[in-house]
Amino acid sequence: MPPKGAKASSSAATKSRTSASPSSSSSTQSPLSTLYNSYVDNTPKRLKVIDAFLVFLMLSGMIQFLYCALITNFPFNSFIAGFASTVGQFVLAASLRIQANPENGQTFPKVSPERAFGDFLFGSVILHFFVFNFLG
Structure with missing residues (x-):
């Protein structure tokens, strides 16, 4: 009891x-x-735009993968390049969203949203050089 x-x-x-x-x-x-x-x-408008881009990249990657799995993967280098481009761009955009979020100011005190966008652009250019090179 x-x-x-x-x-x-x-x-x-x-x-x-x-x-x-x-x-x-x-x-x-x-x-x-x-x-x-x-x-x-x-959510600030700037982050909503990044989120919309992330959704687009996710859907694009899913469509590419389904096309390769269900229809054909004949130009396999093209599939790998396109899919790697989509995944790489998604990772870069997710990093941009994390750094541009005003709530993460304590985590990234020295990174302004403009600097984060510049890093995103630089990373995107480097990524697409590799993708273009992989197409052959």
Whole structure:
């Protein structure tokens, strides 16, 4: 049998849970809509553009992979070059998003968003030189 103090604290916890549940049940929004609304309200426009580019790169890579797997991979060097370009560009864009996010100012104190974009452009040019060279 539990001590009397434990029983009282357990009933207090139950009361606090039941009092919290009506306020949470009155909210009819799903977690996804809450996440979407928070993203739209709190994310700067600059990061939304980078996110759209990341989604485009992800879809492009998936289409390339499905095309190679389902239809043909005849010019295999072209597939490898295109897929490597997509994956490399995704990694560079994700790095840009991390460095350009104002909430990460503590992590990257010496990197301004303009510097991060310059690094992104430089990395993209180097990446595409390698991709172009791989095409043969």
